[in-house]
Amino acid sequence: MRNFALLFFVAVVLTACNATSVVLEPQSRQLNAGMARIFFIRHSSFLASLGKPDVKVDDKLVGSLAVGSYFVVDRPPGPHRITVYGAMDSVGWQTSLDLLPGTSYYLELGPVVIVNMDAFRLESMGVTGQPLPGRPGPNSPFMFYVLDPSAGAAAVTRLSARSS
Template sequence: MLILFLGACGGTSALETQNRPHNSRQAHLYFIRQPAILSKLGSADLKIDGASVGSLGASSYIEVDRPPGPHTISVFGPILDSVGFEADIKLEPGVSYYFELGPVVHGTNDLLSRSMMVTSGRPIRGRFNATSVYMFYSLDAAAGAASVAKLRDRS
C-alpha cells in the first residue's frame, strides 16, 4: 500500500562534522537519500546504537565514523512512525558502508513505491511495523561512492 504524507519538506542536519578525513581504524558510514517523487515526506531521523546522528532530507547524505564491531542503525519517518526501522550491522575497520533510505517493502505490491523513491540498493533485513515509513538498502562501494559524488555535485 502506498501512503503519501504531505509533511513539511525537511532538510538535512548532521550532528557530526561532515567531509572530514577518514580514520583507517574506524568504519565510515554514508546514509543516502535520493531525490524522489515522495520527497515531501520530510526528513528522516537517523540513529546509531540509539544515539541520533542527524536528520536526512531528500537529495542529500550524512557521513559518520564508528568503531569496528556490531552496531544497530535506525531510521524514523516524519509522521506516525514511532517504531521506525532498525537493523543490526557488523563494521570492519577502514571500510566504507553505504546505506540508502527507501520505502519499507512488504512484497511485490510495494515495488511501485520503491521505484518512486529511486532506490538502487538491496534491502537490509531489519525490524519494523506497519507504521514504519523507511528502511535501509545496502549499496556496494562503487555504486555508493558514485551516488555520494552525484549528490555532492548537486550541492
C-alpha cells in the same frame, strides 16, 4: 481542481521545509584507518519528498535525512544498531551492521517492502540497493538498502554535485 492546487501547494511548502539534512557530527574529516564510515543517502524524488526521517546509531541520534542529501558517521569496528524513524513512528525500523575497520558502507533510504507492488515505490524513490534485513515498527514507512561501494560512491558524487 481547487483541491489539487491546494494539495500541490502544501507539497511544495513541505518539500521546501525539508530541503536540508540536520547532521550532528563533523562531515569533512578524513577516515581514521581504525574506524568504519557509514554514508546515509536519500535520493531526490517527488514520492520521497515528505519528512526528514531521524537516523540513530546505537540509540544515539546522528541526523535527520532530507531529500536529495546524505551525511556520514564514523564508528569503531564491531556490531552497531541502525534505526530510522518516520513521522509519528516511535519504534522505527532497525537493523544491525557488523562494521570492519577502514571500510565504507553506503545505506540508502527507501520504503519498507511489504508486497511485490512495492517495486513501483522503490523505483519511484530512486532506490537501487538491496534491502537490509531488519525489524520494522508498526508505523515504519522507511528502511535502509545497502549499495555496493561503487554505486554508493556514485550516488554520493551525484548528490554532492546537486548541492554545490
